[in-house]
Amino acid sequence: xxxxxxxxxxxxxxxxxxxxxxxxxxxxxxxxxxxxxxxxxxxxxxxxxxxxxxxxxxxxxxxxxxxxxxxxxxxxxxxxxxxxxxxxxxxxxxxxxxxxxxxxxxxxxxxxxxxxxxxxxxxxxxxxxxxxxxxxxxxxxxxxxxxxxxxxxxxxxxxxxxxxxxxxxxxxxxxxxxxxxxxxxxxxxxxxxxxxxxxxxxxxxxxxxxxxxxxxxxxxxxxxxxxxxxxxxxxxxxxxxxxxxxxxxxxxxxxxxxxxxxxxxxxxxxxxxxxxxxxxxxxxxxxxxxxxxxxxxxxxxxxxxxxxxxxxxxxxxxxxxxxxxxxxxxxxxxxxxxxxxxxxxxxxxxxxxxxxxxxxxxxxxxxxxxxxxxxxxxxxxxxxxxxxxxxxxxxxxxxxxxxxxxxxxxxxxxxxxxxxxxxxxxxxxxxxxxxxxxxxxxxxxxxxxxxxxxxxxxxxxxxxxxxxxxxxxxxxxxxxxxxxxxxxxxxxxxxxxxxxxxxxxxxxxxxxxxxxxxxxxxxxxxxxxxxxxxxxxxxxxxxxxxxxxxxxxxxxxxxxxxxxxx
Amino acid sequence: xxxxxxxxxxxxxxxxxxxxxxxxxxxxxxxxxxxxxxxxxxxxxxxxxxxxxxxxxxxxxxxxxxxxxxxxxxxxxxxxxxxxxxxxxxxxxxxxxxxxxxxxxxxxxxxxxxxxxxxx
Numbered sequence: 014x015x016x017x018x019x020x021x022x023x024x025x026x027x028x029x030x031x032x033x034x035x036x037x038x039x040x041x042x043x044x045x046x047x048x049x050x051x052x053x054x055x056x057x058x059x060x061x062x063x064x065x066x067x068x069x070x071x072x073x074x075x076x077x078x079x080x081x082x083x084x085x086x087x088x089x090x091x092x093x094x095x096x097x098x099x100x101x102x103x104x105x106x107x108x109x110x111x112x113x114x115x116x117x118x119x120x121x122x123x124x125x126x127x128x129x130x131x132x133x134x135x136x137x138x139x140x141x142x143x144x145x146x147x148x149x150x151x152x153x154x155x156x157x158x159x160x161x162x163x164x165x166x167x168x169x170x171x172x173x174x175x176x177x178x179x180x181x182x183x184x185x186x187x188x189x190x191x192x193x194x195x196x197x198x199x200x201x202x203x204x205x206x207x208x209x210x211x212x213x214x215x216x217x218x219x220x221x222x223x224x225x226x227x228x229x230x231x232x233x234x235x236x237x238x239x240x241x242x243x244x245x246x247x248x249x250x251x252x253x254x255x256x257x258x259x260x261x262x263x264x265x266x267x268x269x270x271x272x273x274x275x276x277x278x279x280x281x282x283x284x285x286x287x288x289x290x291x292x293x294x295x296x297x298x299x300x301x302x303x304x305x306x307x308x309x310x311x312x313x314x315x316x317x318x319x320x321x322x323x324x325x326x327x328x329x330x331x332x333x334x335x336x337x338x339x340x341x342x343x344x345x346x347x348x349x350x351x352x353x354x355x356x357x358x359x360x361x362x363x364x365x366x367x368x369x370x371x372x373x374x375x376x377x378x379x380x381x382x383x384x385x386x387x388x389x390x391x392x393x394x395x396x397x398x399x400x401x402x403x404x405x406x407x408x409x410x411x412x413x414x415x416x417x418x419x420x421x422x423x424x425x426x427x428x429x430x431x432x433x434x435x436x437x438x439x440x441x442x443x444x445x446x447x448x449x450x451x452x453x454x455x456x457x458x459x460x461x462x463x464x465x466x467x468x469x470x471x472x473x474x475x476x477x478x479x480x481x482x483x484x485x486x487x488x489x490x491x492x493x494x495x496x497x498x499x500x501x502x503x504x505x506x507x508x509x510x511x512x513x514x515x516x517x518x519x520x521x522x523x524x525x526x527x528x529x530x531x532x533x534x535x536x537x538x539x540x541x542x543x544x545x546x547x548x549x550x551x552x553x554x555x556x557x558x559x560x561x562x563x564x565x566x567x568x569x570x571x572x573x574x575x576x577x578x579x
Numbered sequence: 580x581x582x583x584x585x586x587x588x589x590x591x592x593x594x595x596x597x598x599x600x601x602x603x604x605x606x607x608x609x610x611x612x613x614x615x616x617x618x619x620x621x622x623x624x625x626x627x628x629x630x631x632x633x634x635x636x637x638x639x640x641x642x643x644x645x646x647x648x649x650x651x652x653x654x655x656x657x658x659x660x661x662x663x664x665x666x667x668x669x670x671x672x673x674x675x676x677x678x679x680x681x682x683x684x685x686x687x688x689x690x691x692x693x694x695x696x697x698x699x
Binding site: 133134205208209212213216217218219221222243244245246247248250251252255266271272274277281284 | 595597598599600603604607608610611612614615616617618619622625626629630631
C-alpha cells in the first residue's frame with residue numbers, strides 16, 4: 014500500500030535508474046507490475062479482464078453448440094466434441110467468467126466505497142486472483158493434457174454438475190474429470206480467500222462515520238455474497254476431495270456398485286450449486302442498487318428493507334438445493350419442502366424489484382447506457398423469476414426437468430440478469446477506472462444488438478422445452494416441432510456475437526479515444542466518485558468522513574444534507 | 580473533493596472503533612473450515628453401518644482416545660503458552676510451547692500409523 018503523496022513516488026520512479034526492460038511503460042515493466050501488484054484496483058481490473066477473456070472463449074463454444082443445433086440431423090460437430098463443449102461452456106461461464114467478474118467488481122469498488130485504502134489482506138487478495146487465474150488455465154489445459162497416460166478422453170464431458178456415476182473411472186477414462194475437479198478445487202480456494210478478505214475489509218476497515226446503516230447497498234450485498242461463498246464453496250471442495258478419493262484411493266462415496274450413493278453427489282453438489290446461483294445473481298442486484306438511484310436522481314427506495322431482503326435471500330438460498338433434484342424420486346415431504354422454500358425466495362426478490370421500481374417512480378430518469386441495461390434487467394429478470402417459480406412446482410418440474418425450458422430459465426437468470434448488470438456496471442464504472450467515458454454510439458449498438466440477440470436466442474428455448482426437447486442432446490430428428498425454434502435460436506447468436514464485438518471494440522477504442530470523464534461524470538453520491546479517475550494507489554489523499562448514506566450529496570448540498578432525514 | 584470542513588450533525592464525535600481484522604479474519608476462516616468439515620461429517624454419518632462387506636470399521640479400528648485427547652488438549656496448552664508470552668515470561672512460554680508441539684507431533688504420528696496400519 015502506498016501512503017505517500019503522488020509526486021514523491023513519481024519523482025522516485027524517475028530518479029531511479031531503469032534497468033533494461035524496466036523502463037516506465039515498457040511491456041515487460043507492465044507485466045511485472047501486474048504480476049507483483051497487491052493493489053485492489055489493479056487486481057479488480059485483472060479479475061474482470063481475465064473473466065472477459067474466458068467469456069469470449071466460452072461464448073465461442075456456445076456459438077458452435079448453437080450451429081450444431083441449428084438444423085435437425087446436423088453433424089457439424091462430433092458428438093464427443095459437443096459433450097465437451099457444453100461441459101466446458103457451463104463450467105467456464107460459472108467458475109472462471111461469472112465468479113471472477115463479480116469478484117473484480119467487489120475488489121475494485123468495495124474498498125473505495127467504504128473509504129479504505131486497500132483490502133484488509135492485500136497479498137491474500139493477489140493470491141486469490143492468481144489461484145483463479147491458474148484454475149482457468151488448468152481447466153482449459155485438459156484439452157491438451159486430458160488424455161494423460163491412458164490416451165483416453167480430452168476435456169471434461171460430464172456436464173457442469175458432473176453427476177455420478179459419469180465421473181467414475183469406468184465412464185470417465187483418462188484425466189479429464191481430474192482436470193475438472195482440480196480446477197474447481199483450486200479456483201474455490203481462491204474464491205474463499207477473496208471472500209474472507211471482502212468480509213474482513215467490510216467489517217473492519219470502514220472509514221469514520223460509515224456505520225452499517227450507511228454502507229452503500231453495493232457493499233452490503235457483497236458482504237452477503239462473501240458469506241455465501243465461505244459457506245457454499247467449502248462443500249464443493251469437500252465433494253471434489255471425495256470424488257478424487259473415489260477415483261484413486263478406492264473409496265466408494267458415489268460408486269453405487271460398491272455401496273455408495275450417486276444421489277449423495279447430487280445433494281452435495283447442489284448444496285454448493287444453488288447458493289452459487291445467488292452468489293452470481295446478488296452482485297447483479299448490487300450493481301442495480303447503485304445505478305438505479307443515480308439515474309433516477311432519487312435515493313434508493315426502502316434501504317433497510319433492501320438489506321433485509323439480501324439477508325433473507327441468502328438464508329433461504331441455503332435451503333432450496335434439492336429443487337434441482339425433483340426427478341430423482343424424493344419423498345413427497347422432501348418435494349413439498351423444497352418447492353415451498355424455492356417459492357419463498359421469490360418474496361424478498363420481489364421486494365427488491367418493487368423497490369427498484371419505487372426508486373424509479375417519480376424520479377427524473379436519465380436514459381444513459383448503464384440505466385438502459387438496468388431497465389432491461391428488470392424485465393428479463395422478472396421473466397427468469399417467473400419461470401423459476403413455475404419450475405419450483407414439483408409436478409411441473411417433472412415434465413420439464415432437463416428440457417430446454419430449464420436452459421432458457423437459467424440463461425434468463427445469468428445473462429438477462431447477471432450479464433446485463435455486469436454490462437451496466439462496466440458502462441457505469443469504466444470512466445472511474447480509466448478516466449474516459451465509453452463511447453455512446455458503440456454502446457447503443459452493443460445494447461440493442463445484444464438485447465435483441467439475447468431474446469431471439471433464448472425465448473424460443475422456452476417453447477422447444479415445452480415441446481419436449483431435452484437439454485444436452487447432440488442432434489434431433491426433423492418433424493418433432495423443434496426445427497423452427499432451434500433455427501431462430503441460432504440466428505439470435507449472430508446478433509449477440511455482433512453486440513459483443515462492438516462491446517469489446519468500445520472497451521479498447523475508448524481507452525485511448527474516449528471522452529475525458531472527470532472525477533464524477535454521473536453526478537453520483539458514493540465515495541468512489543470523490544477521488545480522481547483513475548483513483549491514485551492510495552485511493553484518497555485524506556480518508557473521508559461520512560455522515561449519511563450519500564456522502565457526496567452532503568458535500569454538494571451542504572445546506573440540505575441527507576443526514577437531516579435519515 | 581474535501582471531506583474536512585463540511586457541516587457535521589451533532590453527536591457524531593464518538594470515537595470510531597471497528598473489530599480487529601485478525602479476529603474477523605479468524606472467525607471467517609473457522610466458518611469456512613466448519614462448512615468444509617460438515618460435509619465430511621454428513622457423508623460419514625450417512626454411511627455409518629452401511630458397509631456392504633467386511634472388514635467393518637469396528638473390526639479394524641479402535642477409537643484413538645489418546646491421540647484425540649492430545650489434539651484437543653494442545654488447544655489448551657497453546658493458550659497457556661500464549662498467556663506466558665503476553666507477560667514476557669519466555670521460559671514458561673517455551674515449556675508450554677514445546678509441550679504443544681509434542682502433543683501435535685504425537686497426533687500426527689499416530690494418524691500416520693493408523694493409515695499405514697489400515698492400508699497394509
